Amino acid sequence: MLAIRMTRHGAKKRPFFHIVVADSRSPRDGRFIEKLGTYNPLLPREHAQRITLDKERIVHWLKVGAQPSDRVAKFLAQAEMMKPRDRREQTKKDKPKAKAQERAKAAAGAAEAAAAPAAAPPAAAAPAAEGDAKEAAAS
Numbered sequence: 001m002l003a004i005r006m007t008r009h010g011a012k013k014r015p016f017f018h019i020v021v022a023d024s025r026s027p028r029d030g031r032f033i034e035k036l037g038t039y040n041p042l043l044p045r046e047h048a049q050r051i052t053l054d055k056e057r058i059v060h061w062l063k064v065g066a067q068p069s070d071r072v073a074k075f076l077a078q079a080e081m082m083k084p085r086d087r088r089e090q091t092k093k094d095k096p097k098a099k100a101q102e103r104a105k106a107a108a109g110a111a112e113a114a115a116a117p118a119a120a121p122p123a124a125a126a127p128a129a130e131g132d133a134k135e136a137a138a139s
Helices: 055-064 070-078 098-138
Strands: 002-009 016-023 034-039 051-053
Touching (some): 002 055, 002 070
16 A cells, blocks of 8 residues: 655754655655655744645545555645545543542532532521511611
């Protein structure tokens, strides 16, 4: 299977990528069939040379059946050469497990139940206070 992907070049801490079409079994920086563009992440996003693409050749390789990597597909979508891929759903590993969620719901329910009766007595006490004030005024 053919893949349109990036190969890393550049010095340590100074990345630069070539966008190439390669056999998916070959190593990331290994043998490739054709160079299709470049990506320089150190340049600002608005810079014209940040991403360069040979659009004719990319269209050719897509027709032949080459599959772009996620990052290259994003570049092609920005260049309006293909529709954007759907975003993957985030993992749920950072969320609490089922029992912890049940405990949190129970604690929230208990807090609401405790807050509701606590709010009611001051409202009931207010008329009694008014009655005491009337009795004191009458005497």
